[in-house]
Amino acid sequence: MDVIGKQLIRGSQRATGKETFASVHAATGSETQHTFYEATDEEINDAVEAAVDAFETYGKVTHAERAKFLRTIAKEIEQLGDMLLETASSETGLGLERLRGERGRTMNQLNAFASFIEDGSWLRIIIDRADPERKPLPKPDLRQMQVPIGPVAVFGASNFPLAFSVAGGDTAAALASGCPVVFKAHPAHPATCELAATAIMRAVEKCELPAGTFSMLHGRSNRVGGALVTHPHIKAVAFTGSFRGGKALFDQAVRRPEPIPVYAEMGSVNPVLILPSVAKRNRTNVAKQLAGSITLGSGQFCTNPGLLMMSGGDETQDFLSELATELATIQPATMLTSTICNSYIEGIKNQRAVEGVKSLTDGPSSNPSPHLAWISAADAVTHPHVLEEVFGPSSMAVVASSMDELLAFAKSLPGQLTATVLGEESEIGEAAPLIDVLRQKVGRIIFNGYPTGVEVSPAMVHGGPYPATTDARSTSVGTTAIYRFTRPVCFQNFPQQLLPAELRD
Structure with a gap:
């Protein structure tokens, strides 16, 4: 079947205009042989x-x-x-x-x-x-x-x-x-x-x-x-x-x-709340799975987990270090268009330039390599633009000194498509107020799963409060x-x- 490049109207193909454009091979950036009429x-x-x-x-x-x-x-x-x-x-x-x-x-x-x-x-x-x-x-x-x-x-x-x-x-x-x-x-x-x-x-x-x-x-x-x-x-x-x-x-x-x-x-940044048990007892397994979700499809999912929420000290940093190590093992993949790739690289550069942001992986230069950085909850509230979606395989961790500080940060979040809670059921009681805030911000909330992958089901909600x-x-x-x-x-x-x-x- 030939690609004609015309409008399909009333069961037939037509092109009465003179403006045209070509489709492009994503991997090379070169034009295909197909021309399309505006x-x-x-x-x-x-x-x-x-x-x-x-x-x-x-x-x-x-x-x-x-x-x-x-x-x-x-x-x-x-x-x-x-x-x-x-x-x-x-x-x-x-x-x-x-x-x-x-x-x-x-x-x-x-x-x-x-x-x-x-x-x-x-x-x-x-x-x-x-x-x-x-x-x-x-x-x-x-x-x-x-x-x-x-x-x-x-x-x-x-x-x-x-x-x-x-x-x-x-x-x-x-x-x-x-x-x-x-x-x-x-x-x-x-x-x-x-x-x-x-x-x-x-x-x-x-x-x-x-x-x-x-x-x-x-x-x-x-x-x-x-x-x-x-x-x-x-x-x-x-x-x-x-x-x-x-x-x-x-x-x-x-x-x-x-x-x-x-x-x-x-789209949204799809916050992931990581409870203390993950950093203490299930660090390696969750880091591997989370890295896979962040980089799935080169991060080009509207449900990509672009924001991690944690509280704690050394154990939290140990988890983030392990996640960074996992991300570094994943090779960059071709992105949908050169424009999207360039926007991703520029977005990471802008994040890294924000006061208080500490990168845990190398910044992408000419290819869409995975990226992880972290910022304190106090600095994140001061610089909210650092949490804007960067479409690609990246995630920003917000680290708080306590669950109360994390709760205050969560209240400042805009609407999202999803929120995820990773942890043990025994921790839910302490985290209940935080989970309730997240529930009010999203269309789908997930427990011990990952937001990428949207089941086509009568019960599914793929939506959320503005600006998602x-x-x-x-x-x-x-x-x-x-x-x-x-x-x-x-x-x-x-x-x-x-x-x-x-x-x-």
């Missing part, structure tokens, strides 16, 4: 209008038809075979083994949403029957259900070219709810995006759905994303990426004449992610024949 304003408008037209039909198809569609997408993704994996590996530097697992997760997400919507229980139906004899006023017949909101704009993530991209969780959730999707391809892996998009287009055709049910637009400039978010017919936005990018889209969306929700997942996300009430992973793209509607005193089928007696 979407024009007219093409963006046509894609959204196609979604509006499709919503008239797609928003009303049966749950069984939508489930079939999602499963067909999963099959079409699988049919792309090694070509999809090899293209993604070239553009991202992620290995074939990692991408093979990510493709499996992508397909599992699609199938999970298909199963979730089939029986209709996801509609959260409430039937409150009439009571005409009630005094002093008769009680009306009230029936509530969830309905899809309309066309949705989805932005893919750089670090998950399959599972958080074209056919990823946001797209699956929106399509499962009955919302057409206009997808903004990520410029760091546009060929991968195009391959996945053609798989969805084939599924649209095979399931005989409206052509505008799914469209994809290429674009390296902010103009394309901005035009998509501010289009008056887009009803919600899903985004995974940097704080700067997510906040910019959020600001544009709320300034619209009709403000719309932006579900932006913008723009809406702490939602999740971007798991089947409850569907409710970002629905709203409740109440039908009062409707005749049976006019009610949606799911609400009838």
